[in-house]
Amino acid sequence: MTHLRRSIQPRSIAMLAALASMAAGPALAQAIEFRSLTEQAILYDTPSEQGKRLLFLRSGTPVEIVVRVDKWVKVREPGGSLSWLESRVLANRRTVLVTAERAAIRREARDDAAPSFEAVRNVVLDLVEPPSLGWARVRHRDGEEGYIRINEVWGL
Known part of the structure; x- marks a missing residue:
């Protein structure tokens, strides 16, 4: 019994990659x-x-x-x-909605940073800065500011 082995040429790989990126391109280009x-x-x-x-x-x-x-x-x-x-x-103003039961809003974008305040589920917070490295800077309507984990809010 003879086994035939087919090798994929580098040119074929490049063509497949190009086709895949064209197919995914429009979906990736559309931001939420x-x-x-x-x-x-x-x-x-x-x-x-x-x-x-x-x-x-x-x-x-x-x-x-x-x-x-x-x-x-x-x-x-x-x-x-x-x-x-x-x-x-x-x-055009951006807000986020707290989805966690209780979310600690921290003074810095770190888990070990001191808390600034706490927000409960369904509280709306103003988005001060776009999210970065898993944190978003937010402001409560009372003026308090801090950083919240992006997995504890909806609207990003």
Whole structure:
């Protein structure tokens, strides 16, 4: 019995890598966009005020932008469901929502840093600086600032 061995040429490997990067390119190029609500907002099942009202979100809540259609935006809310809301209620201001039961906000971006304050689940915090090395700098509405682990918030 004769065994045939096929070797892959370097040129073939380069071509396969190029094809893979082209296929993944658009998906990798699209960044997730988050915005925060300027006021309490109604989420609908369709892009229309005549649609079914699904839920209300409070002012400051971060939402993920999925698609824009005229004056409507399809968003993913912190609970994970997809709904529509009017684009006029979106701000460029960025916030995050605490998802941990209790999150220690630290004075520095280190686990052993002194705590600045503590936030509980569903507290909305302003995002002061983009996340870096697993931490995000945040500010409470009372003015206290610090760093929170990015795995303890939603909206990044």
